[in-house]
Amino acid sequence: MKLKAIVLASIVALLAAACGGPAAAPSASASTGASASAAPSAAPVELLVWTHLTGPERDAIDTVAQAWAKSTGNKVTVVLDSGDFSAAVTAIAGGKGPDIMYGLPHDNLGNFQKAGQLAAVPSGVIDSSAYVPQSIAAVSYDGKMYAVPVSMEAIGLFYRTDKVKTVPTTFEDLRTQAKGGLGFKYDIKNFYFTYGFIGANGGYVFKDKGSGALDPTDVGLGNDGAKNAYKLLQDLVVSDKLMAKDESGDTAKAAFQQGKSAFYISGPWDVDGLKKANVQFAVAKIPSVNGKPFQPFIGVQAAFVNGKTTDAKQKAAWDLVKKLQTDLPLTLYKTGNRIPAQTAVLNSAEVKSDANVAAFAASAQDGVPMPNIAAMAAVWGPAGTVLDLLAQNKINPTDAATKVVKDIKDGIAQQK
Structure with a gap:
């Protein structure tokens, strides 16, 4: 497929009104706010993040991740990964994969889900009602979220x-x-x-x-x-x-x-x-x-946490994901032309002023997430x-x- 791997103003209202996809999961209730970690952890962990976004976007992710690491006492390495997704499944199965995969096409989540490698999104990481409904549907299985939406794309x-x-x-x-x-x-x-x-x-x-x-x-x-x-x-x-x-x-x-x-x-x-x-x-x-x-088809760039890592790593990983979801959306829009999945960002003056983004989102209002x-x-x-x-x-x-x-x-x- 050509998902390059071949996507807003009143768009928020348009998309929210067109939630014809699967029902959104009620798995997250707290709004996206600052990272929950206010003090360094007593037992620091080291996290590995793989991203399938672009080089400049990796740099933006790393900037936020390093700030989070400094404030929590943890360590983070962000790697630009262009490998095959099946290789990532194998790496995780062998204990050598990432703790977080950030920015992969959501239709590739199925292989990780089939392998039992996706950790369910804990309550409080994101507020699902603050996202375009189709984006939540794209990262859900049987009504439960196993990843968070980073951005969207449509034709x-x-x-x-x-x-x-x-x-x-x-x-x-x-x-x-x-x-x-x-x-x-x-x-x-x-x-x-x-x-x-x-x-x-x-x-x-x-x-x-x-x-x-x-x-x-x-x-x-x-x-x-x-x-x-x-x-x-x-x-x-x-x-x-x-x-x-x-x-x-x-x-x-x-x-x-x-x-x-x-x-x-x-x-x-x-x-x-x-x-x-x-x-x-x-x-x-x-x-x-x-x-x-x-x-x-609606494509969603998603982020998930490796469900095969330790509880301590998963807890820290979700905290980092929460921080990324708070600080990155507008930056990714500017850096990679990513259509934000969060309605508040879609409704920002900067995004609303982009007529082309508005048109893509208007097409997406009638779309369906690619099967995941x-x-x-x-x-x-x-x-x-x-x-x-x-x-x-x-x-x-x-x-x-x-x-x-x-x-x-x-x-x-x-x-x-």
Whole structure:
């Protein structure tokens, strides 16, 4: 997937009103405040933090962590980790992993949860009601939080302000404008970007049973809604010829940057590059599809504590997480263009003034968190294969629906 690993003002109200994901867990009741540790510990511990954020963000984390260490008498080492998440699971199992993993895509939590390595979030670490509801759902299993949300990301519609006169609010309008010469391209064979069309038509990955519980035996990528989405996606390539059969994220971005396409779907990670290239663009909420909201995946950067460490280390680790959650959100927004998951930060003047962030969050209001269970690992490959076959016109929508469900279920069976 392209979660780069492929996301606000009235946004707080928008997102809070759209808590259509699993119910938030009532696991944390105290508001995010200063670190609970007011005096050095009688028995100092040494914590290791791994982060999958960027280098500058690691430095920001380290600054807060070292201040916390000085005030508590503990020691902290913050390491930038770019390794495979399966390697982290293995490291923790062998007693050599981090005490805290800070800033990993929440859909990777499933492997750690399956291995029994996630410590439940204790009461008082964060106030879950102070976070965007979908972000809490993303880090919960069966209604209980096992990580805390650091930031969010979602995709939006980029458009060339030098070419587009009227920003489309329906996909039918976007399609008409695109076929009329403006063009529309995106990484159509990437399931992360394309899922929104499937969700808008009534498809789903795993059935949501409520309270953060997903049923991996109920795959909704083969129902009638999903078939309708596959037909639309195939038509964009085969009939409308808006995208090439081998369209990729790189080719779509290049076409947008060069002015060959006026519409492009992507995420916050592309904003800075386009600005530096002096592209005249803006970001809007992705238009509705057949009268239904586009339903993008929401990605949440999460932090968890290693449940295999000692009680003393876990207690100190959660105290550090609490401090990071208090001091870092606005810094991460400035440093890494991260959309804050905390509503108070989303409502800050600095964040509210960013129209592009507002647009991404407006798209996210209708989104769903990417499934965070281990079975999701069996989805990406089969879904990408079927999307490629559709683009190549080598399969029809009905057969695509049958194939993707079968292949996903076979993959899940192999995980057991």
